Amino acid sequence: MNLTDITTIKSLLETANTGFKKSLGQNFLINPAVPKKIAASLKRDGENPLNVLEIGPGIGALTVELSAVSDTVAAVEIDGSLLPVLKKTLADCPNVKVINADILKTDIWRLAEEEFGGEFSVCANLPYYITSPILMYLLEGDIKPREIIIMVQKEVAQRLCASPGSPEYGALTAAAAWFGECERLFAVSAGNFLPKPKVDSEVIRITPFKSPPYRVSSGETLRRVIRGAFARRRKTLVNSITSEFPNMNKERFVKILTAMGLPADIRGERLSVEQFAEMTLYIDGVIPL
Numbered sequence: 519m520n521l522t523d524i525t526t527i528k529s530l531l532e533t534a535n536t537g538f539k540k541s542l543g544q545n546f547l548i549n550p551a552v553p554k555k556i557a558a559s560l561k562r563d564g565e566n567p568l569n570v571l572e573i574g575p576g577i578g579a580l581t582v583e584l585s586a587v588s589d590t591v592a593a594v595e596i597d598g599s600l601l602p603v604l605k606k607t608l609a610d611c612p613n614v615k616v617i618n619a620d621i622l623k624t625d626i627w628r629l630a631e632e633e634f635g636g637e638f639s640v641c642a643n644l645p646y647y648i649t650s651p652i653l654m655y656l657l658e659g660d661i662k663p664r665e666i667i668i669m670v671q672k673e674v675a676q677r678l679c680a681s682p683g684s685p686e687y688g689a690l691t692a693a694a695a696w697f698g699e700c701e702r703l704f705a706v707s708a709g710n711f712l713p714k715p716k717v718d719s720e721v722i723r724i725t726p727f728k729s730p731p732y733r734v735s736s737g738e739t740l741r742r743v744i745r746g747a748f749a750r751r752r753k754t755l756v757n758s759i760t761s762e763f764p765n766m767n768k769e770r771f772v773k774i775l776t777a778m779g780l781p782a783d784i785r786g787e788r789l790s791v792e793q794f795a796e797m798t799l800y801i802d803g804v805i806p807l
């Protein structure tokens with residue numbers, strides 16, 4: 519069965535008495551080359567088993583390709599009406615387990631332990647409406663996936679992988695850069711989906727760091743520094759960051775910048791995550807001024 523064929527997709531949904539749910543970001547792939555290419559991007563780690571968590575299998579177009587390249591697949595789908603479809607389309611994929619759940623309400627680490635008993639990778643054509651919460655959830659957890667290969671909106675890919683100083687660089691970029699390394703793999707235009715979305719997509723790889731790359735005073739201070747630095751983009755860092763630290767005066771921030779060898783009028787968007795991390799050490803007095 520060709521799961522990217524438009525007639526097949528429509529008839530599978532019709533037989534299950536269901537349709538495309540826009541509210542769940544249901545845009546299904548209709549180009550067979552795309553799910554193959556996404557699955558082929560997963561890296562094996564020597565002799566270790568390749569366990570994959572898929573988020574939102576839909577009717578299973580990517581799932582069958584993941585099944586072919588990996589040892590075990592757990593596919594979490596929120597839409598119960600797709601379960602009879604997946605039962606049919608994944609009948610020849612004994613290494614796939616479909617779980618009917620909302621990924622945002624799932625204890626991913628417990629699921630990984632139960633289904634894989636160890637390391638796992640994440641691979642998904644993500645529903646766009648929950649891209650940021652899913653990413654932060656995956657990256658902030660104590661146990662990190664080996665790698666995360668996801669299709670996201672092109673603009674989100676640009677933001678996630680942006681360099682300091684570029685227009686796309688923002689709080690999401692800095693947060694993601696704290697947790698791992700981001701690479702843009704390939705573009706997928708809107709015409710590759712049914713229904714056709716308004717935006718183009720890109721597949722990206724995030725390789726989470728095993729341990730934090732730089733020293734910080736606390737994760738919470740880092741979060742506040744990043745949030746504050748981008749709170750008012752057109753303002754200088756000193757004027758923007760005080761929104762998150764109302765008890766600290768501007769003079770102290772200027773002193774911190776000077777100690778870090780930075781000009782007092784620098785904007786938040788020019789600082790790397792390493793510099794945000796260093797700033798937390800001054801703010802919390804780990805490095806005295």
Ligand code: SAM
Pocket residue numbers: 542543544545546547573574575576577578579580581594595596597619620621622643644645646648
């Ligand atoms: N993997 C399929 C493909 O590539 O053609 C479908 C991808 S479609 C963009 C996103 C899928 O995620 C849909 O099947 C949707 O029902 C599912 N989904 C949406 N929100 C979800 C959630 N919170 N938890 C799990 N699955 C979700």
